Each structure stands twice: as structure tokens, then as C-alpha cells.
Amino acid sequence: MNRQQRIYLFDIQKRAYTEGTVEQINDQWIFFDEESEEAAMLEDYLQQEIEIFRKNRWRKGILFESGKIRIGNEAIMLRDHDLVRIRKHLIYSLERLLEGINDDAFFHFITTLNSLNFSIFDCIYCYNHLSFLSDEQRKDGVNFMVFDNQEQICNVQHHFCYFEKINDRFEFTLNTGKRLIIEKMIS
Template identity: 85%
Template sequence: MNRQQRIHLYDIQERSYTEGTVEQINDQWIFFDEETEEASMLEEFLHQEIEIFRMNRWKKGILYEPGNIRIGNEVTMLRDHDTVRIRKHLIYSLERLLDGINDDAFFQFVTTLNSLDFSIYDCIYCYNHLSFLSDENRKDGVNFMVFDNQELICNVQHHFYYYEKVNDRFEFTINTGKRLIIEKMIS
């Protein structure tokens, strides 16, 4: 798995965007989150990936100033009540953890999480013990993650041992009592 394949897995995740509409009120652009109905200043999302729904399709660009999206070499101006979606950010400790595990463990973890109807963007808590062991030859311990997809909660324990062998074990427990364990060992 190369970097591009990892990026593709990030791109196809459910709930990776916050969707809503925009309005210009008193010369300021306001974003209204469709799910929570909360309002926020669009300028909070400057220089972030944003998609606008025009002509029955999503067009991806970068919000480079409130009211203007750079799509390739073009600038598209927002209009009142445009539907937009803004790429969510991963919790920093989860992002570092995903970057730190090998490709096979990454793929197995993400696809298993997805098969349980959770997305990496559903993460509400991540303790990344691995990040504290960066200078050690032998690395072992446990990382803890909690995911909330608005219907269920999933707790994941990532047991790792990186020394003579590479061993990643993920224990998924959903609040319904369902449990799943996957393990990846490389000699």
C-alpha cells in the first residue's frame, strides 16, 4: 500500500465532511451546519478543503477568502444558500497513530472499523502511547480510541509490540456487546 492508497481510504470515509449552507449576513459569510444547526463564521475555515454543490455535482476547492473558493485555476464566488461541505480534521493523536503503523495494520484497522459502520472521522478520543516511544528500539504498549457514529459507541484497544517481530492487535468493542479482534504479525 502506498501513500496514494492510504489517501484514497481517507477520502472514502463516511462522515468525513461537515455539510451545510452558507449565507452572507452583514457582509460576513456564515456557515450553517446541517446536522447540528450551529452557525459559525466561514473565515474559520480559510485555506481548508471545501466542496460546493453546483450543477448537480460536488466541486472541490480551497476556501482562500470568505466567499471565494479556488477550484484549480478558477475562483468561484459563493452565493447565499449554496450547499457546501467542509473536510473534517482527524484528532491529532489519531492522525499520528495512523501515520505510525505499517500499511497492513492501517488497512486492516480502517476497513474493519468501516465494516462496523464507523469512520475514522467518528473518533472522539485517542490516546496514542506509541508517540511517546519514538526513541526506543523496543516499543510495546496499548493505544486507546473511542468512536461515536451517532448511533453506537466503539472502543478500540490497539495492542502493539515492535521489536524482533511486529505485532498489531486491535480489539473492537461496541456498546451493544459485540466484540471483534484482529491481529497482524510480521516476522
Template identity: 85%
Template sequence: MNRQQRLKLYDIQHRAFNEGTVEQINNQWIFFDEETDEATMLEDFIHQEIEIFRLNRWRKGILNEPGKIHCGKEVILFRDHDLIRIRKHLVYSLERLLDGVNDDAFFQFITTLNSLNFSIYDCIYCYNHLSFLSDEHRKDGVNFMVFDNQEQICNVQHHFCYYEKVNDRFEFTLNTGKRLIIEKIIS
């Protein structure tokens, strides 16, 4: 699995975006989050990837100044009540962790998490012990992650041992008591 295939899995995650509308108020563009009803100055998202819904499809571009998205060579100007979505950022330690695990473990972790109705963007806490072992020949320990999808909480323990064999074990525990364990061993 190459980097592009991994990014494709990121793209299809639920709750990967903050969706809402924009309005110009007092010559300033404001983003109104559909889920939380929070209002945010659009200038807070300068130089970030933003998508705008135009002509029945999402158009991806970069917000270089409030009110304008650059989609390649085209510039799209906002209109009041345009529907936009802004990609959420992953918790940094989770992003580093996902970059550090092998392709099989990455795929199994993401698909299992998704099957439990959670997204990697639901992560509210991640302790990545693996990042502290970068210079070690034998790497073993546990990473801890907590996910909240607004309906349930999921705690994940990632037990790893990278030495003669590569062993990744993920233990998923939901607040309902449901538990699921997956393990991948590569010799």
C-alpha cells in the first residue's frame, strides 16, 4: 500500500470535514459550522484546503484569502450561504502513529475502527509510545487512543513488538462493554 492508497482511506472517513455555510457580515467572511452552530472567521483557515459545493459537486481548492478559493487556475468567489467543508486535522500523535505502522496493520486498524462506526477523525486522545523508540533496535510497548463519535466512546490499546517479528495487536473496547481484538504478525 503506497502513500496515495493510505490517503484515499483518509478521504473516505466519516466526519473528516467540518461542513457549514459562509456569510459575509460587516465585510468579513464567517463560517457557520452545521454540526455545532459555531461561527468562525474564515481567515482562520487561510492556506488550507477547502471544498465548495457548486454545480452539484464538491470543488476542492485552497483558501488564499477570505472569500476566494483557488481551484487550480480558476478562482471561485464565495456567495452568501455557500455550502463549504473544511478538512479536519488529525491528532498529531495519531497521524505519526499511523505513518509508523506497516500497511497491513494500518488497513486492519482503520477498517475495524470504521466497522465500529468510528472514524480516525473522532480521535480525542492519542499517546504514541512508538514515537519515543525511534532509535531502538527492539521496539515494544503500548499506544493508547480514545475515540468519540458523539454516540459512543471507543478505547484502543495498540500493543506492538517490532524485533525479529513484527507484531501489532489492537484491542478495541467500547463504552457498551463490547470488545474486539485483532492481531497481525509478520515474520
């Protein structure tokens, strides 16, 4: 699995974006979150990935100025009530964890999480013990993650041992009592 395949798995995640509309009020652009109905200054999202819905499709760009999106070499001006979506950020410790595990473990973790109707963007807590072992030759321990998809909670324990063999075991436990364990070993 290469970097592009990992990025593709990120891109197809549910709930990866905060969707809403924008309005210009008193010469300032305001973003209204569709789900929470909260308002935020659009300038808080400068230099971040944003998508605008134009001509019946989403167009991806970077918000480079309040009210302006750069899509390739083109600058698009926002209009009142434009539908936009802003890419959510992963919790830093989860992002580091996903970068630190091998491709097979990454793929199996993400696809299993998705099969349980959770997205990596549903993560509300992550303890990444692996990040504290970067200088160790033998790395073993447990990482803890909690996901909330607004309908269920999923707790994930990632048991790992990286020494002579690479062993990743993920234990998924839902608030309903359903449990799933996947294990990936590489010699």
C-alpha cells in the first residue's frame, strides 16, 4: 500500500467534513455548521482544505482569503448561502499512530472500523503509547482509542509488539456489547 492508497482511505471516510453554508454579514464571512447550527468566522479556516458545491458537484480547494477559495490556478469568490464543507482534522495522537503502523495493520484497522459504521473522524480520544517508544528497539504496549458516531460508542485497544516479529491486534468493543478482534502478524 502506498501513500496514495492511504490518502484514498482517508478521503472515503464518512463524517470527514463539516458541512454548512456561508454568509457575508457586516463584511465578514460566517460559516454556519449544518449539524450543530453553530456559527464560526470563516477566517478561522484560512489555509485549510475546503470544498464548495457548484454546478452539481463538489470542488476542492484551499481557503486562502476570507471569501476566496483557490482551486488550482483559479480563485473562486464565495456567495451568500453557498454550500461548503470543511475537512475535519484528526486527533494528533491518532494521526501519529496511523502513520506509525504498517500498511496491512492500517488497512485492516480502517476497514474493520468502517464495517462497524465508524469513521476515523469519529475519534474523540486516543492514547498513543507507541509514540513514547520511538527510541526503543523492542516496542510493545497498548494504544487506546474511543470513537463516537452519534449512535454508538466504540472502544479500540491496539495491542502491539514490534521486535523480531511485527504483531498488531485490535480489539473493538461497542457499547452494545458486540466485540471483534483482528490480528495481523508479520514475520
